[in-house]
Amino acid sequence: MAGPSTGRPSRRSRALRPLAARLVFLGPGLGFLIVFLLVPLALMMSYTIFRRGRFGGVVYEATAENFGRLFDPLYFDIVLSSVRTAAVTTLIALLVGYPTAYVIARLPRRWKTIALIAVVLPFWTNFLIRVYAWVILLSGPGLVNETLTGVGLIDKPIQFLYNEGTIVTGLLYSYLPLMILPLYAAIERLDPQLREASANLGARPARTFASVTLPLTVPGVLTGCVFVFVPCLGNFVIPEILGGGRSIMAGNLIRDQFLKARDWPFGSTLALAVIAVLIVLLFLQAWASRAYGGTEGRRA
Amino acid sequence: MSALPEAPAVPQTLVGIEGVSRRFGDVVALDDVTLDIRQGEFFALLGPSGCGKTTLLRILAGFEEPDAGTVTLDGADLLSRPAHRRPVNLMFQSYALFPHMSVARNVAYGLERERVPRAEVRDRVEEVLATVGLAEQSARRPHQLSGGQRQRVALARAIVKRPRLLLLDEPLSALDKKVRAEMQLELKRLQHEVGITFVVVTHDQEEAMSLADRIAVLDAGRVQQVDAPVRLYERPGTPFVAGFIGANNLFEGTASGGGLSVPALGTLPAAGGLPAGAPALLGVRPESVRLGETGILRGVVADVSFYGGVSHIAVRVAGHDRPILVAAQGPARLRAGAEVGLGWTAADAVLIAR
Numbered sequence: 001m002a003g004p005s006t007g008r009p010s011r012r013s014r015a016l017r018p019l020a021a022r023l024v025f026l027g028p029g030l031g032f033l034i035v036f037l038l039v040p041l042a043l044m045m046s047y048t049i050f051r052r053g054r055f056g057g058v059v060y061e062a063t064a065e066n067f068g069r070l071f072d073p074l075y076f077d078i079v080l081s082s083v084r085t086a087a088v089t090t091l092i093a094l095l096v097g098y099p100t101a102y103v104i105a106r107l108p109r110r111w112k113t114i115a116l117i118a119v120v121l122p123f124w125t126n127f128l129i130r131v132y133a134w135v136i137l138l139s140g141p142g143l144v145n146e147t148l149t150g151v152g153l154i155d156k157p158i159q160f161l162y163n164e165g166t167i168v169t170g171l172l173y174s175y176l177p178l179m180i181l182p183l184y185a186a187i188e189r190l191d192p193q194l195r196e197a198s199a200n201l202g203a204r205p206a207r208t209f210a211s212v213t214l215p216l217t218v219p220g221v222l223t224g225c226v227f228v229f230v231p232c233l234g235n236f237v238i239p240e241i242l243g244g245g246r247s248i249m250a251g252n253l254i255r256d257q258f259l260k261a262r263d264w265p266f267g268s269t270l271a272l273a274v275i276a277v278l279i280v281l282l283f284l285q286a287w288a289s290r291a292y293g294g295t296e297g298r299r300a
Numbered sequence: 301m302s303a304l305p306e307a308p309a310v311p312q313t314l315v316g317i318e319g320v321s322r323r324f325g326d327v328v329a330l331d332d333v334t335l336d337i338r339q340g341e342f343f344a345l346l347g348p349s350g351c352g353k354t355t356l357l358r359i360l361a362g363f364e365e366p367d368a369g370t371v372t373l374d375g376a377d378l379l380s381r382p383a384h385r386r387p388v389n390l391m392f393q394s395y396a397l398f399p400h401m402s403v404a405r406n407v408a409y410g411l412e413r414e415r416v417p418r419a420e421v422r423d424r425v426e427e428v429l430a431t432v433g434l435a436e437q438s439a440r441r442p443h444q445l446s447g448g449q450r451q452r453v454a455l456a457r458a459i460v461k462r463p464r465l466l467l468l469d470e471p472l473s474a475l476d477k478k479v480r481a482e483m484q485l486e487l488k489r490l491q492h493e494v495g496i497t498f499v500v501v502t503h504d505q506e507e508a509m510s511l512a513d514r515i516a517v518l519d520a521g522r523v524q525q526v527d528a529p530v531r532l533y534e535r536p537g538t539p540f541v542a543g544f545i546g547a548n549n550l551f552e553g554t555a556s557g558g559g560l561s562v563p564a565l566g567t568l569p570a571a572g573g574l575p576a577g578a579p580a581l582l583g584v585r586p587e588s589v590r591l592g593e594t595g596i597l598r599g600v601v602a603d604v605s606f607y608g609g610v611s612h613i614a615v616r617v618a619g620h621d622r623p624i625l626v627a628a629q630g631p632a633r634l635r636a637g638a639e640v641g642l643g644w645t646a647a648d649a650v651l652i653a654r
Contacts, residue, residue, distance in 0.1 A: 191394070193394055196383070198398075199383040201410035215400050
């Protein structure tokens with residue numbers, strides 16, 4: 001671009017060209033985001049300060065009562081327990097995902113590809129179908145109970161479904177790949193000579209992991225945690241199907257406000273609360289990532 | 301220095317490598333390598349890339365296991381000890397400094413693993429950082445340092461543990477020319493100061509020649525020759541060493557009474573030692589070749605280059621495919637196209653069995 005120009009573009013048009021090029025590349029994505037994310041989000045946020053309409057919709061009378069209701073124990077506890085369920089899921093995903101990612105990152109190249117495909121394979125099937133598959137597996141007359149009674153290990157079918165454990169299992173199953181992939185990327189990028197250097201200096205494998213591998217993959221850990229936590233907190237399909245609609249999470253609550261209670265302003269307020277929790281977490285993640293000097297340090 | 305009379309200094313074997321072989325699939329990295337590395341010496345493993353020197357280094361460090369052979373340290377089996385239990389430290393070619401730790405913590409890492417008391421760790425880290433001239437930088441992170449400084453940290457981290465054996469993987473390759481020369485001197489000084497046995501792996505013969513007491517030349521996984529730098533230069537033992545170490549004029553022929561007989565050139569003088577009739581290679585260094593009106597060979601000057609102190613003159617000789625290199629003191633009073641005679645004494649040429 002900086003080379004001798006053949007045409008006659010003036011200095012100004014030459015300066016504009018990079019900007020125009022950027023707009024061409026960014027335009028479609030940016031336009032989509034504005035129309036389908038920012039505008040609806042702004043609308044939704046504006047609803048939080050208005051009164052509900054009788055049959056849905058909004059009455060444009062300013063009020064603060066939506067925010068007051070947020071702290072009603074009835075709703076607040078649901079939001080809180082959702083955060084807990086999402087946190088437990090994230091923690092288990094990390095404990096299961098880290099060793100998996102570690103092993104995959106150290107496989108020979110060909111096996112690595114196969115293992116990574118296996119990790120993302122479930123995404124090729126419809127999400128709902130995969131969740132219903134769990135019902136088929138775990139229900140009273142389901143596959144697991146049939147097998148156990150058939151073998152004679154138990155007399156009566158075990159009630160697997162419809163509790164928080166099932167919800168966590170479902171969430172874990174659905175979002176584990178989102179933990180494994182960023183962890184894999186972080187571990188894979190790590191210079192294997194750093195592990196060798198640690199051993200060479202007298203560190204046992206466990207010490208090498210604690211002092212070298214883990215600290216240097218913290219940014220990947222944080223990314224994975226956010227990738228799992230965010231969709232878990234807002235999920236309403238899994239609590240509905242695997243939780244039997246009895247134990248509901250913030251996602252169900254929001255959906256119910258919009259579709260059943262027809263209370264758009266309060267639904268918006270709840271959604272805003274969830275977004276607020278997530279934004280705080282994202283800031284924490286960004287801050288912790290930088291504190292560990294992950295990106296700039298690793299290049300040294 | 302001590303009052304007691306010391307035992308005569310018999311070079312003691314520190315590392316005994318015997319019959320070590322290693323292959324990766326079809327590639328033979330090490331082929332029956334046997335070497336003795338002596339206590340307190342500066343030893344170099346020299347060879348072109350892919351000759352197996354790095355594999356041998358990794359075997360000594362414990363990152364790689366040989367398919368066959370034994371390695372002992374102080375007479376005790378080394379191979380059965382895991383990498384983290386060997387009194388062997390390695391300075392990595394890429395330095396492999398921990399990016400998330402300060403210079404001081406990088407250096408302290410090895411001592412902390414030995415459970416050295418905290419105060420002692422601090423003292424020893426300070427001391428070694430002062431030795432390598434990085435006392436001021438102890439709080440910095442590796443990415444805030446220059447290449448030369450990082451290298452010093454890597455060196456400090458490796459010697460602070462006072463290992464029995466220090467391995468250096470291409471220690472000077474990543475540095476620019478000026479820093480190289482400085483580090484070269486510093487490595488030698490350090491080696492004398494700390495008295496640790498150094499093994500340096502390098503593909504750079506000048507690096508090996510200037511640093512090492514003894515050099516093992518490796519090619520295709522085999523040890524070609526182990527000797528002091530000067531002997532290696534003057535008396536190469538194999539055709540590979542003759543061609544690899546320094547510039548050399550090589551002639552192919554068969555050994556005869558007075559030297560080497562080459563069909564197209566006649567008999568060339570060389571110090572004998574080979575039975576007459578044996579296929580041999582004659583090597584004569586450019587600085588040993590004299591230019592004159594007459595000589596053993598006659599040729600035409602093809603090219604003259606002046607390097608300040610010395611001039612390199614390339615002379616084409618009919619019947620020999622490569623021009624013969626002559627190094628002469630000072631500027632040469634010759635021009636391309638001049639006809640000259642070339643000569644050398646039998647003592648300056650070496651005969652090598654092919």
